[in-house]
Amino acid sequence: MSTKIFLYDTTLRDGAQSEDVNLSATDKVRIARQLDYLGMDYIEGGWPGANPVETEFFNAMRGVGLRNAKLAAFGSTHHPSHTPETDPTLTALISSGARVAAVFGKSCPRHVEVALGISRERNLEIIGNSISFLKKNMEEAFFDAEHFFDGFKRDQEYALAVLRTAWEHGADCLVLCDTNGGTMPEEISSIIRTVRERLPHALLGIHAHNDCELAVANSLAAVNSGAIQVQGTVNGIGERCGNANLCSVIPNLQVKMKGFSCLSGASLTRLKSTAAFVSEVSNLAPFRRQPFVGNAAFAHKGGVHVSAIMKEAALYEHIDPSLVGNAQRVLMTEQGGRSNILSLSRTLGFELEKGDPLLDVLSAAVKKNAALGYDYVAAPASAELLFLRHMPDNALKPYFNILRTVVLTSRHEMDPDMMVEASLKLDVHGNVEHTAAGGFGPVHALDRALRRALTRWYPELEQMHLIDYKVRVLSPTRTNIPEAEDENGTGSNVRVLIESSDGVATWTTVGVSYNIIEASLEALADAVTYKLYKTEQARWRAEC
Numbered sequence: 209m210s211t212k213i214f215l216y217d218t219t220l221r222d223g224a225q226s227e228d229v230n231l232s233a234t235d236k237v238r239i240a241r242q243l244d245y246l247g248m249d250y251i252e253g254g255w256p257g258a259n260p261v262e263t264e265f266f267n268a269m270r271g272v273g274l275r276n277a278k279l280a281a282f283g284s285t286h287h288p289s290h291t292p293e294t295d296p297t298l299t300a301l302i303s304s305g306a307r308v309a310a311v312f313g314k315s316c317p318r319h320v321e322v323a324l325g326i327s328r329e330r331n332l333e334i335i336g337n338s339i340s341f342l343k344k345n346m347e348e349a350f351f352d353a354e355h356f357f358d359g360f361k362r363d364q365e366y367a368l369a370v371l372r373t374a375w376e377h378g379a380d381c382l383v384l385c386d387t388n389g390g391t392m393p394e395e396i397s398s399i400i401r402t403v404r405e406r407l408p409h410a411l412l413g414i415h416a417h418n419d420c421e422l423a424v425a426n427s428l429a430a431v432n433s434g435a436i437q438v439q440g441t442v443n444g445i446g447e448r449c450g451n452a453n454l455c456s457v458i459p460n461l462q463v464k465m466k467g468f469s470c471l472s473g474a475s476l477t478r479l480k481s482t483a484a485f486v487s488e489v490s491n492l493a494p495f496r497r498q499p500f501v502g503n504a505a506f507a508h509k510g511g512v513h514v515s516a517i518m519k520e521a522a523l524y525e526h527i528d529p530s531l532v533g534n535a536q537r538v539l540m541t542e543q544g545g546r547s548n549i550l551s552l553s554r555t556l557g558f559e560l561e562k563g564d565p566l567l568d569v570l571s572a573a574v575k576k577n578a579a580l581g582y583d584y585v586a587a588p589a590s591a592e593l594l595f596l597r598h599m600p601d602n603a604l605k606p607y608f609n610i611l612r613t614v615v616l617t618s619r620h621e622m623d624p625d626m627m628v629e630a631s632l633k634l635d636v637h638g639n640v641e642h643t644a645a646g647g648f649g650p651v652h653a654l655d656r657a658l659r660r661a662l663t664r665w666y667p668e669l670e671q672m673h674l675i676d677y678k679v680r681v682l683s684p685t686r687t688n689i690p691e692a693e694d695e696n697g698t699g700s701n702v703r704v705l706i707e708s709s710d711g712v713a714t715w716t717t718v719g720v721s722y723n724i725i726e727a728s729l730e731a732l733a734d735a736v737t738y739k740l741y742k743t744e745q746a747r748w749r750a751e752c
């Protein structure tokens with residue numbers, strides 16, 4: 209029999225307190241639906257009435273039928289100048305439409321004295337009255353004991369009196385908060401053990417902040433010591449350094465720790481997509497190195513690692529990535545060996561075997577290009593083309609050959625707009641195509657000239673467009689170490705990464721040169737070649 213641990217998600221409340229997260233009511237509704245689909249037990253939607261977004265969100269949620277989760281509304285205990293019945297926060301919680309209320313109250317005497325400026329007794333009275341009032345009007349009422357661990361260390365008896373008051377007035381769960389995130393896991397364990405001795409019947413939860421990078425460890429320590437509710441956020445977003453990252457807490461509880469359950473196996477496989485969804489809607493770049501759900505979590509770069517995982521994945525993977533909806537990735541870089549090439553060749557559908565001399569050729573080509581600055585991890589389409597170009601049966605047709613490139617940019621003092629023009633001479637199946645095009649900048653002009661020359665031959669290129677363009681100077685040009693000042697400066701090699709799309713697929717290609725135009729053209733030519741190759745493959749598959 210495993211102990212059910214209740215997941216209380218506060219992405220929409222504490223997560224929204226991250227300095228770089230600004231969610232609209234629509235964003236919040238979309239995230240709430242996804243959290244419900246994942247299987248959270250509680251979704252804390254926000255602080256009703258605190259601002260128009262919260263009001264709009266709670267109104268919108270009245271029309272959303274959550275299948276798994278209960279919606280919770282958050283606020284403080286009533287203000288000292290009010291009674292529960294007249295307090296705007298408590299009345300807004302009740303009229304929010306949420307089924308559950310979670311209110312925070314002070315459990316550290318210093319906060320009572322300084323932040324609230326009231327007596328310790330009055331604080332206990334406010335907590336008791338607030339919880340009784342909420343219990344009468346809501347399905348469940350949770351008490352968040354703010355600064356509990358700091359309060360316990362300052363005055364154990366007072367911190368325990370706060371918990372006892374909330375419990376005796378009907379709180380359904382006492383959530384012990386490490387609000388400043390400064391508590392160590394062993395302190396969490398020993399303090400919770402004492403709480404359980406003193407309040408043996410109380411149900412406990414944990415709300416840990418990540419200021420010492422210990423929020424997940426502290427949450428797990430709390431569960432091991434008897435907490436049955438874990439609060440946290442998707443991707444660990446939250447005030448200051450964030451909250452306990454539920455994307456780590458959940459698989460640790462479900463897969464690693466014995467005797468606990470929180471999400472069923474099928475739901476667990478939605479974890480990675482949920483993390484990606486929340487990043488996307490919050491407009492945050494996904495955290496590549498995030499355990500379990502990050503893109504790098506099961507990515508293998510070192511040749512020794514890849515050689516081993518091809519024999520048995522578990523040799524360098526702590527769990528099966530598919531359990532959390534993630535997947536193994538093998539990277540093609542200068543740190544790889546023949547095993548990386550072999551693994552990738554199989555992913556791309558090439559029938560290479562261990563010992564094939566082509567593996568040496570490809571491995572040497574990858575190492576040489578990587579040393580020049582080609583990044584095949586960021587540009588998988590160019591990696592695939594590199595493979596194809598080395599295949600003995602000429603797997604990649606010469607769709608076109610660039611014979612000459614001219615790019616002109618000029619500016620006249622009487623004309624504020626820079627004139628930019630690119631002309632290209634290409635060989636397409638023995639025909640010479642000569643085109644010129646203008647553009648906002650040299651890459652835009654090159655892109656237009658290239659596609660103008662080729663669309664007569666390959667109409668599918670009309671669907672294709674460039675969606676991102678990144679340039680990186682490969683040798684550092686500035687440093688605060690004077691003797692390390694780079695001599696090349698603007699003469700350094702640059703890497704250009706181009707992301708293209710045809711409305712269905714997106715792909716990234718790379719070019720490297722000391723000349724930014726040449727690097728851009730290389731990446732552009734790869735982008736076009738890749739589109740032509742994929743179209744041909746699709747046609748071929750359809751015909752078969």
Ligand SMILES: CC(=O)SCCNC(=O)CCNC(=O)[C@H](O)C(C)(C)COP(=O)(O)OP(=O)(O)OC[C@H]1O[C@@H](n2cnc3c(N)ncnc32)[C@H](O)[C@@H]1OP(=O)(O)O
Pocket residue numbers: 225255257258259284285286287288312313314323324354387447
């Ligand atoms: C640990 C946490 O993360 S708690 C959650 C923190 N999140 C937020 O604060 C986000 C939402 N907050 C808000 O939009 C605003 O702060 C509001 C609407 C709640 C209140 O706004 P205002 O009325 O302008 O008050 P303001 O923000 O300046 O100060 C907070 C008030 O709450 C009081 N307060 C703080 N904790 C508590 C508590 N546990 N119980 C009762 N009152 C409390 C403070 O003493 C202060 O009142 P005071 O000015 O009379 O001393």
Ligand SMILES: CC(=O)C(=O)O
Pocket residue numbers: 222312352353354355385386387388415417
């Ligand atoms: C309640 C809460 O968010 C905290 O104490 O950190």
